[in-house]
Amino acid sequence: MSTVNIEFVLSDGSTVSLSGEEGETLLNLKFKYPELANLEFACEGAIACTTCHVIVDEPHFPMTGGISDDENDMLDLAYGLSKTSRLGCQVRLTQQLEGAVFTIPRKNRS
Numbered sequence: 117m118s119t120v121n122i123e124f125v126l127s128d129g130s131t132v133s134l135s136g137e138e139g140e141t142l143l144n145l146k147f148k149y150p151e152l153a154n155l156e157f158a159c160e161g162a163i164a165c166t167t168c169h170v171i172v173d174e175p176h177f178p179m180t181g182g183i184s185d186d187e188n189d190m191l192d193l194a195y196g197l198s199k200t201s202r203l204g205c206q207v208r209l210t211q212q213l214e215g216a217v218f219t220i221p222r223k224n225r226s
């Protein structure tokens with residue numbers, strides 16, 4: 117496993133740089149980094165909420181992997197939906213995501 121360095125833009129506009137292991141989901145990072153307190157995972161990865169909604173920077177969006185029909189259906193309910201939106205619990209870190217920036221929308225709803 118190797119380390120992947122990424123950045124988050126928090127809902128207050130501040131940024132935080134952090135790293136995770138290849139294969140790890142953004143959900144896992146939440147448990148390691150208190151800075152991600154405002155990124156919520158209300159359904160703990162069951163694709164039954166949008167509290168983990170993140171917007172991926174455009175160059176890295178294609179590297180976030182395939183989106184399931186269930187994720188697409190749930191994203192339709194996300195506040196501030198963007199063409200590069202993902203549910204954070206469904207994104208696994210890969211080397212291709214090195215340097216990726218994930219923006220947490222100002223408002224996420226369950």
Ligand code: FES
Pocket residue numbers: 156157158159160161162163164165166167168190203204205206
């Ligand atoms: S935590 Fe609910 S869909 Fe990601």
